[in-house]
Amino acid sequence: MSTQTPLAPAPVAGSSAGPVRTQRRLPRFAPLGLFLGGIAVGALLSALTGFSIALTVVYGVVLGTIAVYVVSRSVEGRRTATDRLVTTVVTTAFLIAMVPLVSLVWTVLENGLPRLDSTFFNSSMLGIVGEGGGAYHAILGTLIITGLTTVISVPVGLLTAIYLVEYGTGRLKKAITFFVDVMTGIPSIVAGLFAYALFALFFGGGVRLGIMGAVALSVLMIPVVVRSAEEVLKLVPNELREAAYALGVPKWRTILKIVIPTSVAGLGTGITLAVARVIGETAPLLVTVGILTGTNLNPFDGRMATLPVFAFYQLTQPGVPPEFGIQRAWTAALVLIVLVMALNVVARLISRFFAPKTGR
Amino acid sequence: MAKRIDISDLDIYYGNFKAVEGVNVSIEPRSITALIGPSGCGKSTFLRSLNRMHEVIPGARVEGKVVIDGQDLYDADVDPVDVRRQIGMVFQRPNPFPTMSIYDNVIAGVRLNGGKMRKGELDDLVEKSLRGANLWNEVKDRLNRPGSGLSGGQQQRLCIARAIAVEPEVLLMDEPCSALDPISTLAIEDLMTELKERFTIVIVTHNMQQAARVSESTGFFNLGGVGQPGHLVEFNPTEKIFSNPDEKATEDYISGRFG
Ligand SMILES: Nc1ncnc2c1ncn2[C@@H]1O[C@H](COP(=O)(O)OP(=O)(O)OP(=O)(O)O)[C@@H](O)[C@H]1O
Ligand SMILES: [Mg+2]
Numbered sequence: 353m354s355t356q357t358p359l360a361p362a363p364v365a366g367s368s369a370g371p372v373r374t375q376r377r378l379p380r381f382a383p384l385g386l387f388l389g390g391i392a393v394g395a396l397l398s399a400l401t402g403f404s405i406a407l408t409v410v411y412g413v414v415l416g417t418i419a420v421y422v423v424s425r426s427v428e429g430r431r432t433a434t435d436r437l438v439t440t441v442v443t444t445a446f447l448i449a450m451v452p453l454v455s456l457v458w459t460v461l462e463n464g465l466p467r468l469d470s471t472f473f474n475s476s477m478l479g480i481v482g483e484g485g486g487a488y489h490a491i492l493g494t495l496i497i498t499g500l501t502t503v504i505s506v507p508v509g510l511l512t513a514i515y516l517v518e519y520g521t522g523r524l525k526k527a528i529t530f531f532v533d534v535m536t537g538i539p540s541i542v543a544g545l546f547a548y549a550l551f552a553l554f555f556g557g558g559v560r561l562g563i564m565g566a567v568a569l570s571v572l573m574i575p576v577v578v579r580s581a582e583e584v585l586k587l588v589p590n591e592l593r594e595a596a597y598a599l600g601v602p603k604w605r606t607i608l609k610i611v612i613p614t615s616v617a618g619l620g621t622g623i624t625l626a627v628a629r630v631i632g633e634t635a636p637l638l639v640t641v642g643i644l645t646g647t648n649l650n651p652f653d654g655r656m657a658t659l660p661v662f663a664f665y666q667l668t669q670p671g672v673p674p675e676f677g678i679q680r681a682w683t684a685a686l687v688l689i690v691l692v693m694a695l696n697v698v699a700r701l702i703s704r705f706f707a708p709k710t711g712r
Numbered sequence: 713m714a715k716r717i718d719i720s721d722l723d724i725y726y727g728n729f730k731a732v733e734g735v736n737v738s739i740e741p742r743s744i745t746a747l748i749g750p751s752g753c754g755k756s757t758f759l760r761s762l763n764r765m766h767e768v769i770p771g772a773r774v775e776g777k778v779v780i781d782g783q784d785l786y787d788a789d790v791d792p793v794d795v796r797r798q799i800g801m802v803f804q805r806p807n808p809f810p811t812m813s814i815y816d817n818v819i820a821g822v823r824l825n826g827g828k829m830r831k832g833e834l835d836d837l838v839e840k841s842l843r844g845a846n847l848w849n850e851v852k853d854r855l856n857r858p859g860s861g862l863s864g865g866q867q868q869r870l871c872i873a874r875a876i877a878v879e880p881e882v883l884l885m886d887e888p889c890s891a892l893d894p895i896s897t898l899a900i901e902d903l904m905t906e907l908k909e910r911f912t913i914v915i916v917t918h919n920m921q922q923a924a925r926v927s928e929s930t931g932f933f934n935l936g937g938v939g940q941p942g943h944l945v946e947f948n949p950t951e952k953i954f955s956n957p958d959e960k961a962t963e964d965y966i967s968g969r970f971g
């Protein structure tokens with residue numbers, strides 16, 4: 353990181369005579385040390401007024417940043433000092449942003465791990481009031497309903513995106529883009545109520561079906577698929593389309609055989625992330641699928657259990673004594689997080705393995 | 713099977729902007745025709761209107777006639793897809809399909825058009841086309857590697873192999889050598905000279921020597937001024953264009969005096 357080039361004659365520090373100026377630099381760990389020193393002083397300050405972690409952090413960050421800036425400014429000059437200031441601020445912001453994430457994962461692990469046993473994956477809640485029981489039925493329910501959602505949303509979303517990128521022009525394209533944007537912002541409970549109202553038209557009020565949940569989740573998932581697929585399809589260079597046209601390949605076949613294969617990695621990633629987005633939705637499933645203590649694997653026949661709703665009910669109606677239900681709720685949350693993380697890993701793998709290879 | 717192309721009163725538009733105006737010219741079969749002219753005068757635009765690639769751009773349209781074999785390409789009942797099957801094109805930047813191997817790139821035209829061929833026939837076609845494009849020896853051991861792993865010049869020759877594999881009657885080339893070194897350029901020029909036995913070739917180039925070396929006829933395009941449509945100033949046998957052109961503008965451009 354030194355600005356000194358080996359070929360230049362070593363000039364006197366601080367002199368501006370030569371074309372290459374050397375600078376005095378702080379030792380490598382000095383900024384970190386200064387910052388930690390600032391935090392220590394901050395801790396002392398907050399101890400004066402009755403110790404609290406929040407105050408320590410606020411005082412410490414401010415003092416540490418100032419210390420780094422001032423020392424660097426007096427030793428290294430203005431440009432480097434500004435650089436250090438910005439580095440410190442950005443790093444601090446990043447660390448602060450990490451706090452809730454780490455704390456969340458920690459809490460879920462701490463509370464969820466005790467019940468992460470084989471019973472949890474093997475048994476439903478049929479006949480369970482207190483200890484024991486599991487989320488076998490809810491895990492399968494979530495997989496089935498999310499699978500159905502994917503089956504509905506991917507064709508609709510993908511075809512919409514293809515229309516927008518390859519065919520759409522003028523008003524209609526603008527209108528569709530606008531409505532997709534609006535749909536992206538729909539509150540999830542509204543999607544649930546929509547599906548409920550739709551099915552109530554045919555089956556009467558109070559109806560609960562797995563497929564209703566899938567329809568509600570599709571309302572949330574389709575716009576996400578459209579958006580991500582649209583971005584990915586736009587990335588396919590026009591030259592490839594023209595190359596295919598120039599060979600006398602019709603447009604639809606160009607899309608099928610050139611555009612989609614070229615972008616399949618991005619499409620797969622987008623779809624997987626869209627699934628991850630809806631798999632934890634609770635509100636729409638609450639009003640459309642409800643909850644069941646036993647196992648129902650038929651999405652066209654009555655209530656089903658799903659992981660998020662399971663967690664919700666285990667927490668709000670934990671049974672007697674309550675701690676077992678609450679434990680099950682945490683474990684369900686943990687399983688859900690693991691599922692979402694697995695989906696993210698799958699998305700990465702897809703983009704790694706399907707990306708066009710250069711083979712150099 | 714090479715075909716003669718008769719172009720009459722051709723105006724080419726991008727939306728409301730008239731890019732090229734009033735082109736009248738006949739392009740001889742089994743010959744190389746070069747198009748030269750300053751940047752932005754509409755050479756690419758004109759070339760793309762010869763196989764109906766122009767209308768791929770939203771809002772782009774063409775007025776006038778392009779007659780091949782007594783058939784106007786712009787007749788209402790002509791399918792642009794059929795036109796492009798007969799008139800192949802090589803682009804300025806090499807654009808092999810990144811998801812396909814070298815082998816698949818060569819047969820892309822046949823396969824994507826739903827042609828059914830046995831493996832043996834396909835192998836023969838690949839070898840014939842790659843030999844035709846002067847690339848066979850370089851890639852014969854790695855036909856199953858991705859086409860995008862080749863060098864720029866090799867990619868361009870791969871694109872030429874891909875274009876000639878569908879046996880077009882006319883081959884349009886838009887500055888095919890602009891990104892290539894002199895050796896690859898010579899290879900492609902030799903190739904063009906071989907290909908003109910079978911195809912009608914139209915090539916856009918900024919390289920006067922190249923036009924002089926390979927072509928039988930040369931067309932000079934020029935612009936009236938900024939924002940005005942380009943037009944064909946002169947179309948003559950190449951020797952005449954480069955020794956005593958009819959038009960002063962042509963002479964100025966060729967000898968480097970313009971503006
Ligand atoms: N897609 C497009 N949309 C609108 N105008 C265009 C488009 N492509 C080209 N033009 C315009 O048409 C005119 C001719 O462009 P063209 O690309 O045919 O020039 P050219 O002679 O091939 O130039 P070059 O030698 O730089 O390739 C230019 O004024 C250009 O701005
Ligand atoms: Mg051009």
